[in-house]
Amino acid sequence: MNPREEIIKQLKKITNLKEINLEIPPEGLGDYAFPCFVLAKTFKKSPIQIAQDLAGKIKPTKLIEKAEAKGPYLNFFVNKTIIAEDILRKIIKEKNKFGSRKHKKEKILVEHTSINPNASPHIGRARNALLGDFIVRLLRFQGYDIETHYFVNDIGKQIAMLVLGAEDKQKITFNDLLNLYIKINEKIEKTPELEQKVFELLKKLEEGDEKTKKRFRDIVDICVKGQVKIFRELDIKYDKFDYESDYLWTKKTVQVLKELEKTGKLFMDEEERYVLDQKDSNLPMESPFLVLTRADKTSLYPLRDLAYHIDKKKSKSIIVLGEDQKLYFQQLKAALTLLGKPSPQPVFYSFVLLETGKMSTRKGNLVLLEDFMKEALQKAREEIKQRHNNIDDKDAKKIAYGAIKYSILKVTPERNVTFSWKALQFEGDTGPYIQYACARINSILRKYEKEIDEKIDFSLLKTDEENNLIKLLSNFSEIIKESQRTLKPTIIINYIYNLAQGFSNFYIKCPILKADEGLQKARMLLASCVKQVLENGLSILGIETLEKM
RNA sequence: GCGCCUGUAGCUCAAUCGGAUAGAGCAACGGAUUUCUAAUCCGUAGGUUGCAGGUUCGAUUCCUGCCAGGCGCGCCA
Helix, strand or coil, X not given: CCHHHHHHHHHHHHHCCXXXXXXXXXXXXXXXXXXXXXXXXXXXXXXXXHHHHHHHHCCCCCCEEEEEEECCEEEEEECHHHHHHHHHHHHHHHHHHCCCCCCCCCEEEEECCCCCCCCCCEHHHHHHHHHHHHHHHHHHHCCCEEEEEEEECCCCHHHHHHHHHCCCCCCCCHHHHHHHHHHHHHHXXXXXXXXXXXXXXXXXXXXXXXXXXXXXXXXXXXXXXXHHHXXXXXXXXXXXXXXXXXXXXXXXXHHHHHHHHHHCCEEECCCCCEEEECHHHCCCCCCCEEECECCCCCECHHHHHXXXXXXXXXXXXXXXXXXXXXXXXXXXXXXXXXXXXXXCEEEEECCEEECCECCECCCCECCEHHHHHHHHHHHHHHHHHHHCCCCCHHHHHHHHHHHHHHXXXXXXXXXXXXXXXXXXXXXXXXXXXXXXXHHHHHXXXXXXXXXXXXXCCHHHCCCHHHHHHHHHHCCHHHHHHHHHHHCCCHHHHHHHHHHHHHHHHHHHHCCCCCCCHHHHHHHHHHHHHHHHXXXXXXXXXXXXXXXXX
């Protein structure tokens, strides 16, 4: 039993409460705190009085040194030596599994990124991919069997436009696509008659015309390859690519229409489109209809998306979506519910804005993710050059991409962010700061030259800096639990930043290699445990560490 | 117009389902290196948590109204 559990056990016995909510008190007031407000009504006393009463009833044990009333709070002081021994031994034993919970394997499908194959991704798209990759890594860390899916929107008006724009071009590369896409959008805006050609292309495609299919496939392949290469560079990988067009070729979209027909909610409107009536689904919209086909019976995205989600078949799945999809997702969910099918748990994020306004691939007002990566890489190379003779490109990438990932994941997903080139920092609350703490520990480990010994005198770890680190380390599992509950990366980001900061303090004030043998061994163990936990946290964010910086 | 999200220090962001004195970083200023890596550390300064009410022992957090930004509201995806 750890001290936290023992405190909860004692409190439950004394108070008869079913749930005990412990807090971490401000510095110096103890290790755990129990706020007594909840008991004020049942005991008909002031929380201040209750705290005092309870303090007298807490029995000191091996783990709990004392309980002290401070205003309406009951603060607990625990035996730090036992905590240190408990937590450090656990970290050494569990290594890169430390912090994860033990449980039976459960399959979860996570769909993320899924961007239109029309051009190189802009930085806003990175938010989807990074958030999705974080969720994948977090759940894998927790022992889930995760399958990562990428839905390739290889069909539809946008792609048809691109195909049209590429009509008279000889050889097209990934880098040509963005300009091609912008130009065809401009062209169609100026001469709307051209739009007809786009719909003709789609009609031919859906009829299965092989030549048209090939034209689409060629463009989509170039695009998807280029996009995936960029994400691959960021170490974001996918287990399966699901092509939207497959749902047409397998006639699954037709099946969906048939199924919907049985519900009596599907009708053909005055313009001969198939429309799903969603009036009974309690959706916050004026006219709750989901249009599934065009008048020429070619499919619209919601129809193909429905077929895709029915096909996912997993009992549990998660999907990362931009906030523009919020209402649409409610519609999709309602349609799935109507068919008796499960829907995924959505995770939404807000858009990245530019100082010059909103981002738009169509209008070419955007910052490309690859340009941001290049900029970060160049900065990383310069920083390394200032410190070392030769630049290891692998290291430069770790730093650059670590900084990018950290800066994007740092912001809570539902907030808008305004992109700025100046935002890329390597100092302070950044990825490189955490990596630097790890590199410092690695450096000490190299100079120590001996194996880490866990048979140490734990009572030697008693400075504020050491206690702070031990306290933080013992909180890691809670942090993981909390971030799994919310699927938000900020919780882990804050934690590892605090831990790295705590280590920097410790590093300045508590010399390791110069300490006496016993203390040296103890601090060495502590430092290597800090490194382990930092690495565990970073690995969930997809950030790598370095031997030297 | 209606619905959802956001608004915290000059800037970028935190704040673990309502808790103790709202915390960091950047920028500014002042300090620390004969020392395990200065991508570091310490200090100073910086706040009516958009505004106005309300709920309660207690509100950045919950409710109402207003203001500002984002997103959405039938043949884009």
